[in-house]
Amino acid sequence: MEPQSSTTLVLCGKTTAENEVALRLKTNNTLKLPDDSPLDVALYSDIENRERIGDDDVFGINSYMSFLSTSRFGKLLIYSPKLASTHDVVSKNFDELPVGAVCVADVQSKGRGRSKNLWESPKGCLLFSFTLQMEDGRVVPLVQYVVSLAMTEAINDLCRENGIPPLDVRIKWPNDLYLDGLKVGGILCTSTYKSKKFNVSAGIGLNVSNEKPTTCLNTVLQRLGCVTHQLQRGDIMAAFFNKFESFYDMFINQGFQALDELYCKTWLHSGQRVTVQEKNENEDQISENVVTIQGPHYICCLTAKDALYVKEDSINVS
Template sequence: MEKELAKSLKENSILKLSDDVELPTILQSEMERQSEKDEFNIDAYMASLMTTSFGRVLLWSPRLPSTQDVVSLNFCEIPIGSVCIADVQFKGRGRSQNVWESPKGSLLFSFTIQMEDGRVVPLLQYVVCLAMTEAIKDLTLKNGIPPLNLRIKWPNDLYLDGLKVGGILCTSKYRSKKFNVSAGVGLNVDNVKPTTSLNAALRKLNCGYKLQREEITSSFFNKFEHFFHILINQGFQPLEELYYKTWLHSEQRIIVQEQNEDQDLPIENVVTIKGLTSSGYLLAITDNSEMCELHPDGNSFDFFKGLVRRKLT
């Protein structure tokens, strides 16, 4: 069925790269044997993929402006769970319209999700982050290597030994009573710049093992599909304990701002992070034992320099 769908996409030339540019496509069966050693190996990826829906329809290109744009623009033409992977992208999108330029050695992909319950849509980015950290942990343990110190920085960044190595971006549109979500992942696997990479950390261990983009991607989808079914059927609560073990913020003390009607400048207060609220924001407690929810102010580049406090009743 998936092969027939791929043929239809090619024959009808319906994939778009932008509003007025078609995306030329060829089938995997029509491709010459991959000669570039740093190209994404489709066969290796498919061989270890064990999902029933996510990641099974693959769009791959050596170079794209943005995988996120490809899946967003073609959301209704490709099956739910389809993934777009690029070896290099030069107009990748980050939070607040930031551009994410990605060199070779990065893992760059976006995929499609559809959801009906708007209450859990904001929590999806946490599931994507968790699936990635758990996938990489499984791969290292499988090869007899202690897990890397890969952690989640709320809301959607991945950090390794204090340096950013990845980011998650989820965008959604509401259509026909469903949320069409495009989830994008960027991860430094084997590129040293601009910060560090997973394999740079492995080289320091002198373990002789090197993570491959293909095995990370398939392991991610194997994890994500399982976690996604939990989120849809049971909510985020069954995943919370595992998430809190992976993120950076338990009991973290931070400064937040609160606007006072009698003063022009906001008041700064110190709070302690306790977890997440049901809506996906940060749950914190003040030194006066008052529970509050922390929201980004929408202006600051760093979320933790632009949090505002809202009291919980």
């Protein structure tokens, strides 16, 4: 029987505090994979050939850290060339990681989606998951909206700062990202309850340089005539955390209402006609009603004309 190959994890911190955490995680052999397969953990500061981590096919740690300006999120980085799932890494090690720690991979072999879907993500995707904690369980389902909005706004910021054509990335409710009518990304948020707090693992997959299976950000940029500038995954992830931290603070302190107007400008569905299916409790019959979407609701439903709430599992949004 052949021995299991080990998975490489590279740890890097934004400041001395995060690098001390990274050293402790490595020294104590703390990090684990869900299947307990072998791990090879290294500190970024100890890697001699660090310039290799920055090639087009490899996540650019240096550029990410230099662009990151948060006080909490994204400051402890776990990088791997290939993982089964970044989401599984942060979920498995949640108690050992500081809030805001992020795991990013160049390739995923078992990426996770809604309904427990699994898939392999190719090179060119931005694939990362991070941790956060919340006390109010009523608003935990809304975090996916904040994550989605932060990513669309981060892409807008990068385009504007680099003087390149804007990319009209939109939100397809509840957790997909679309560009030119095609899916380019998705959001997955899961949570567990422990010690009176909700431990939330938030994951994002975004097509940056891989034009298959649908399209990607850089392909659309080229089509818009921008041939001299390509968006880099490290820059996008740093811009995301810079934006997410401010949005998250607004969300926690003021409620989702503080972001609602911007969210509705970014999503695809205002005024859209959809079909809602309802099963009669006393009969095995399904009735259908056509309604017009007005907006998202704070209890993680949609509001619509001719219907009070449109739940995620009863809606057919095409």
